[in-house]
Amino acid sequence: MSYKHSIFLLILFSNFNLHGQAPDFEARTFYPYSVEHAQCLSVEKRNEIKTTLRENIESLKKSGHISAAQHRSIVSLEWPLRLAEGFTDIGFHGISAFVDHNSNFPASLEDYNCGTRTFDSSSGFNHSGTDIFLWPFGWSMMEEGRVDVVSAADGIVIGKLDGNYDGNCSGQDTTSWNAIYIRHDDGSVAWYGHLKTNSLTTAPIGGVIQQGEYLGKVGSSGASSGPHLHFEVYEDEVLMNLIDPFAGNCNNLNTISSWADQKPYYDSGINRISTHHALPFFPSCPMPEIKNEENNFCDGDQVFFLVFLRDLLFGQTIYHQLIKPDGTTFTNWETTYQAGDHLAASWYFEYAVIPEDADIGPWKYRVDFLGTTAFHTFNVCAPVDIDEPIDPEPVHIFPNPTSDFINIEFPDFVPENTQLLIYGVDGKMERNQILDANQSLLNVNLTSLSSGIYMISIVENGQIKATKRIIKI
Numbered sequence: 001m002s003y004k005h006s007i008f009l010l011i012l013f014s015n016f017n018l019h020g021q022a023p024d025f026e027a028r029t030f031y032p033y034s035v036e037h038a039q040c041l042s043v044e045k046r047n048e049i050k051t052t053l054r055e056n057i058e059s060l061k062k063s064g065h066i067s068a069a070q071h072r073s074i075v076s077l078e079w080p081l082r083l084a085e086g087f088t089d090i091g092f093h094g095i096s097a098f099v100d101h102n103s104n105f106p107a108s109l110e111d112y113n114c115g116t117r118t119f120d121s122s123s124g125f126n127h128s129g130t131d132i133f134l135w136p137f138g139w140s141m142m143e144e145g146r147v148d149v150v151s152a153a154d155g156i157v158i159g160k161l162d163g164n165y166d167g168n169c170s171g172q173d174t175t176s177w178n179a180i181y182i183r184h185d186d187g188s189v190a191w192y193g194h195l196k197t198n199s200l201t202t203a204p205i206g207g208v209i210q211q212g213e214y215l216g217k218v219g220s221s222g223a224s225s226g227p228h229l230h231f232e233v234y235e236d237e238v239l240m241n242l243i244d245p246f247a248g249n250c251n252n253l254n255t256i257s258s259w260a261d262q263k264p265y266y267d268s269g270i271n272r273i274s275t276h277h278a279l280p281f282f283p284s285c286p287m288p289e290i291k292n293e294e295n296n297f298c299d300g301d302q303v304f305f306l307v308f309l310r311d312l313l314f315g316q317t318i319y320h321q322l323i324k325p326d327g328t329t330f331t332n333w334e335t336t337y338q339a340g341d342h343l344a345a346s347w348y349f350e351y352a353v354i355p356e357d358a359d360i361g362p363w364k365y366r367v368d369f370l371g372t373t374a375f376h377t378f379n380v381c382a383p384v385d386i387d388e389p390i391d392p393e394p395v396h397i398f399p400n401p402t403s404d405f406i407n408i409e410f411p412d413f414v415p416e417n418t419q420l421l422i423y424g425v426d427g428k429m430e431r432n433q434i435l436d437a438n439q440s441l442l443n444v445n446l447t448s449l450s451s452g453i454y455m456i457s458i459v460e461n462g463q464i465k466a467t468k469r470i471i472k473i
């Protein structure tokens with residue numbers, strides 16, 4: 001083991017308290033992300049919807065848009081979510097609730113697999129669909145329109161509603177959800193609820209929909225505390241016989257799976273790996289998450305390596321590896337979850353400080369979990385010789401980190417012929433301007449720069465007077 005290697009390892013596994021920005025917990029633990037259950041739909045609203053859909057079906061039959069149902073076995077369902085074009089996330093969702101097969105309430109729960117991954121309420125509500133939530137950073141994903149809701153099977157639009165607010169956050173459906181309802185060729189009907197405001201397909205009621213066709217974006221409209229799809233299926237147009245598309249020993253509604261390819265009860269996997277300059281923050285509904293993601297680091301910077309998982313189970317092990325720019329392994333470690341039975345959504349982090357002599361260039365963080373490999377590339381920049389002010393009377397550059405501007409404070413007036421230089425971590429010059437003389441405090445606008453790490457230098461008559469590394473967030 002080289003000296004460099006040992007320094008990095010020492011820091012990698014050292015205690016948080018040494019680094020000032022100590023979160024109130026230790027690294028190398030899995031943190032649950034709790035997905036709150038909202039009621040999704042009240043009994044009253046569900047009945048209203050059924051009445052409307054029945055009327056729509058009747059008139060669509062009269063107008064010839066809907067023909068007689070064919071035999072049920074012809075329709076099998078594909079997964080109703082997919083990543084929008086241009087996104088390549090390894091995973092993006094988890095399941096927070098299945099159909100509740102125990103008709104008693106409250107707290108009388110049984111899902112299709114005889115577990116309790118469902119919910120009910122004292123008001124007589126039993127969850128009657130599958131809740132599929134976005135993870136991680138669901139609110140950001142929703143804003144970006146990252147996840148499409150697609151039709152699980154061919155069919156006809158028999159109802160749709162749009163324009164309702166995504167930030168209700170209440171467990172009560174004081175506002176309606178945005179939804180689309182599709183009647184399949186065998187007469188079965190699928191409900192897609194909580195869709196994002198104004199994201200629904202332009203296909204009209206009576207319009208033909210193909211399996212896999214875009215229906216809308218995952219949102220959080222109606223009784224919802226976070227972006228998720230509520231997917232509910234009925235056996236026929238009467239809308240009395242609920243189906244749980246998942247077949248299992250405690251499914252007392254139907255025996256055959258509706259899925260073309262039923263996912264396992266615990267669909268454990270990696271959803272995302274990433275590097276951050278600080279830990280992410282998950283504010284309460286409906287505020288978007290603060291990701292604090294960063295891919296460029298210089299010596300002395302802190303790096304947080306994060307892994308976001310779905311359906312983590314007791315005893316499962318995650319394998320981590322840091323790969324140097326030359327392709328060789330710098331270090332590797334593994335972590336095993338032993339704190340409980342199951343986490344539907346969780347994240348794990350490791351922490352390090354980039355040492356002065358770290359290899360410069362693109363590093364890779366690799367994670368292996370249950371046969372899936374994920375890579376994330378981050379860049380370690382060249383060390384800068386002059387990191388401290390040379391002048392005995394320092395020039396102050398603040399705040400750091402900053403967002404839209406930076407202040408430069410001189411001990412006296414700005415001398416004539418003083419330049420401000422700003423470089424990116426790739427060494428590219430982003431700014432070269434002469435500073436206003438006869439002032440002592442300058443406010444420099446940085447809005448044209450994208451987020452990242454920059455070197456700021458103050459140069460007087462060709463001599464560097466101050467250099468500072470700043471983070472623009």
Ligand SMILES: [Zn+2]
Pocket residue numbers: 039040097127129130131229230231
């Ligand atoms: Zn639901």
